[in-house]
Each structure stands twice: as C-alpha cells, then as structure tokens.
Amino acid sequence: MSSTIEKVWATLEHLTDPEIPVVTLRELGILREVRETDAGIEVVITPTYSGCPAMGQIEDDVRASLDQAGIAARVITQLAPAWTTDWMSDEAKEKLRAYGIAPPHRTCGSGGDVSVVHFVRRVQAEPVACPRCGSIHTTVTSQYGSTACKALYKCLDCQEPFDYFKPY
Amino acid sequence: MSKAPVEYLLHLADNAVVLGQRDAEWCGHGPILEEDLALANVSLDLIGQARLLYQLAAARMGNGATEDALAYFRDDKDFLNYTLVELPNHGALVGYAAADRDYATTIVRNFLYSALMVLVWDALQKSPDSDLAAIAAKSLKEARYHLHHAADWLVKFGDGTEESHARAQAALDHLFRYTEEFWTPSAVEDAAIASGAAVDVRTLRAAWDAIVADTLAEATLKRPEVRGYIPEGKHGRHSEHLSYLLGEMQGLARAHPGATW
Numbered sequence: 342m343s344s345t346i347e348k349v350w351a352t353l354e355h356l357t358d359p360e361i362p363v364v365t366l367r368e369l370g371i372l373r374e375v376r377e378t379d380a381g382i383e384v385v386i387t388p389t390y391s392g393c394p395a396m397g398q399i400e401d402d403v404r405a406s407l408d409q410a411g412i413a414a415r416v417i418t419q420l421a422p423a424w425t426t427d428w429m430s431d432e433a434k435e436k437l438r439a440y441g442i443a444p445p446h447r448t449c450g451s452g453g454d455v456s457v458v459h460f461v462r463r464v465q466a467e468p469v470a471c472p473r474c475g476s477i478h479t480t481v482t483s484q485y486g487s488t489a490c491k492a493l494y495k496c497l498d499c500q501e502p503f504d505y506f507k508p509y
Numbered sequence: 510m511s512k513a514p515v516e517y518l519l520h521l522a523d524n525a526v527v528l529g530q531r532d533a534e535w536c537g538h539g540p541i542l543e544e545d546l547a548l549a550n551v552s553l554d555l556i557g558q559a560r561l562l563y564q565l566a567a568a569r570m571g572n573g574a575t576e577d578a579l580a581y582f583r584d585d586k587d588f589l590n591y592t593l594v595e596l597p598n599h600g601a602l603v604g605y606a607a608a609d610r611d612y613a614t615t616i617v618r619n620f621l622y623s624a625l626m627v628l629v630w631d632a633l634q635k636s637p638d639s640d641l642a643a644i645a646a647k648s649l650k651e652a653r654y655h656l657h658h659a660a661d662w663l664v665k666f667g668d669g670t671e672e673s674h675a676r677a678q679a680a681l682d683h684l685f686r687y688t689e690e691f692w693t694p695s696a697v698e699d700a701a702i703a704s705g706a707a708v709d710v711r712t713l714r715a716a717w718d719a720i721v722a723d724t725l726a727e728a729t730l731k732r733p734e735v736r737g738y739i740p741e742g743k744h745g746r747h748s749e750h751l752s753y754l755l756g757e758m759q760g761l762a763r764a765h766p767g768a769t770w
C-alpha cells in the first residue's frame with residue numbers, strides 16, 4: 342500500500358455511520374476502496390439501501406474529512422457489487438450488539454441460491470438473539486423498524502424491545 | 510455490450526416512483542405506528558430505486574437531462590408505469606362516494622407488484638447491461654423484504670377476522686384485473702427485449718402465479734377470475750388518478766423550478 346493511500350485510510354478511519362455512531366463506515370463495508378488512478382486518488386463508497394437518507398450525509402462526511410486533511414480525492418459512488426451485510430466485520434457486529442441492535446445472524450451469499458418464491462417463509466424461521474440477554478426466545482414485532490435496514494423485535498424472556506439489523 | 514433502451518428504464522423508474530408516492534400517503538396516517546414506519550421505509554426504497562434508474566436514463570439521454578427533470582417535468586401521458594401502481598389506496602368508488610384509505614388495498618397492491626418485481630430484478634441482475642444489472646441486484650434485496658412484508662399482512666388479513674378477510678378479498682377482487690397488464694408487452698418492452706438487456710415478463714408468469722397461489726392459499730383468499738380488460742398505463746394511457754398524484758408530487762418543483770435548499 343502506498344503511503345498516500347495509507348494516509349487516506351487513516352483520515353477516514355474514524356468516520357462513523359450517521360445513524361449508528363458506534364460503527365465506522367469501513368467496518369460496515371460502506372467505505373469500500375481507496376485507489377490511485379491516472380486521474381488521482383479515488384475513494385469508493387457504496388450505498389446501503391437504495392433510498393437510505395444517510396448516504397448524502399456519509400458522502401459529505403467523507404468529503405469534509407478529505408478537505409480538512411488537505412487531500413485532493415474524488416469520491417465515487419459504486420453500486421456493484423451491491424452492498425451486503427456480509428461485509429460487516431465481526432467487530433462491527435459485536436459493537437452493534439453492545440449498542441442494543443441485534444446484528445444480522447446469517448449471511449446472504451451471492452444471492453443466486455436464494456429461492457425467490459419461498460423467501461417469505463424462510464425469513465420467519467430465523468432465530469434472532471436478544472442483544473440484552475442473549476435469548477433466542479424472541480418474536481418479530483414489525484418487519485421494518487426506524488429505518489429500512491432494521492426490523493423490530495421483542496425478547497420474550499427479558500421483555501426487551503430491540504432493533505434487528507436485517508441480512509441484506 | 511447491449512444496453513436497455515431509455516424508455517424501458519423509465520418504465521421501471523415510473524413504476525417505482527408512482528408506487529413510492531402512493532405508499533408515502535400513509536406517512537402520518539398508518540393504521541398503527543409500526544406500519545406507518547414500514548410503509549415510509551418501503552417508499553424510501555422505491556424512490557431510491559427510481560432515482561438510480563432516472564439517473565441512469567438521464568446520463569444516457571444527455572442534453573442536460575436530470576433525474577429531477579424526468580420525475581417532475583414529464584406529464585402524465587409520458588409516464589410509462591402500470592395502471593396498478595397509480596390507483597388510490599382504496600377500492601372502486603361510484604358517483605360522488607368518498608372513501609378513506611383502506612390498508613387492505615395498499616397491502617394487496619404491494620403484494621401483487623413486489624411478487625412480480627422480485628422476479629424481474631432477479632432476471633435483470635444478469636442483464637448484459639451492467640449498469641441496469643447493478644441497480645437490479647440492489648433492488649432485488651429490497652423487493653424481497655417488500656414482498657415479505659406484504660405477504661405477511663395479507664395472510665394476517667385473509668386468515669384473520671371476518672371483516673379483515675372480507676376487506677382483503679374485496680381489495681383482491683378490485684385490483685387483480687390490473688395485473689393483466691403485466692403479461693402483454695408494450696412497444697417499449699418489445700424493443701427492450703429485442704435489445705437483449707431486458708426481461709420478457711411473460712416468461713415470469715408461472716413463477717408469479719406460484720407465489721400468488723402459495724400466499725393466497727395460506728391467507729384463505731380466492732384468486733379472482735379476470736378476463737377481457739387489459740389496462741394500458743405502460744403505453745402512457747392512464748386512469749385519471751395518475752394526474753392527481755403527479756399534481757401533488759410535481760407541484761412544488763414546478764412552482765419553483767431549479768430551487769435548492
């Protein structure tokens with residue numbers, strides 16, 4: 342890794358998700374790549390959900406940090422490969438849990454092997470562990486929570502209502 | 510590398526933006542708080558998908574085209590969405606009758622549409638048009654959750670109380686005929702299929718029928734018989750409802766063209 346690229350990573354390392362401030366953009370897999378091209382340094386970010394209102398903020402945060410550090414770089418938004426919760430680091434998942442959000446408990450794979458038709462029942466069978474007491478005796482309250490990426494769950498043992506970061 | 514024609518991108522984008530606008534009408538009016546949030550989130554996904562598609566269409570059109578111009582400054586007859594997605598959030602009215610929003614109508618519509626779109630996006634993520642394939646791969650992930658949400662409620666309604674069952678069946682009886690439009694390609698779709706970058710929706714019919722049959726059986730609802738009427742929204746021939754929807758959606762942008770905040 343060149344020293345310039347290392348410097349860019351170091352500059353952006355601390356940036357966190359605007360809605361979940363305990364995890365960094367890098368840990369979430371939103372900050373994908375820093376590369377040197379003939380046109381200069383490029384920072385690649387990838388959107389989570391298509392309509393996620395935090396993406397504008399994330400791009401602004403990245404630009405502002407680069408400006409502050411005096412780094413001239415272009416910020417590129419790249420759709421493919423599509424962002425997936427599989428890219429979240431184990432460390433990020435643990436931070437989510439400690440913050441009270443149950444992390445995605447399964448991977449999505451490439452998506453090619455998931456049956457579209459039988460998806461409806463597959464998801465309902467997922468055992469989601471309560472981030473407070475660890476019980477998997479939990480029930481879904483709503484498929485969507487405060488944001489599209491989360492569902493609302495309730496623990497039937499400790500009664501804690503909690504957000505679940507859905508596999509995507 | 511073959512690319513999908515711009516009009517086909519607009520057909521996909523218009524479906525998403527119009528349904529996103531309809532679902533967003535529940536914002537602040539949801540039957541329960543959780544559903545108010547759920548529908549707002551589904552709308553955000555749909556509007557996000559529409560933005561990606563309009564951005565791609567605008568980039569390919571050139572001549573200063575923008576996503577905003579495509580969403581806010583085209584008239585109703587230029588929109589290429591299915592009639593299904595523009596219908597109000599309630600059943601048919603007669604004469605001067607008025608109606609409140611009916612959640613069963615919203616859920617049935619979202620179910621019928623997302624059951625199609627999981628199949629469409631799944632096929633399009635393999636399109637040789639790599640820009641369209643990238644949008645499809647993202648949209649598929651979201652459409653699966655939309656289908657899951659709508660199917661879940663449809664089963665709750667159908668297999669619920671006498672009233673919830675009757676209202677779900679009435680919504681199904683009202684809306685099902687509009688799905689006939691899916692299976693008859695427009696000139697835009699024919700051109701897109703010929704380009705090799707699109708999906709021929711007719712090839713998805715058996716899979717769509719299976720999703721519908723599966724969920725309706727669990728919901729104890731009957732699939733209505735439909736024949737004869739084929740809506741033509743995707744040809745630009747719409748119901749009156751689209752004009753009112755666009756009036757609301759486009760009013761601000763047209764009153765203050767170019768405004769920023």
Ligand SMILES: [Zn+2]
Pocket residue numbers: 471472473474475476496497498499500501
């Ligand atoms: Zn618990």
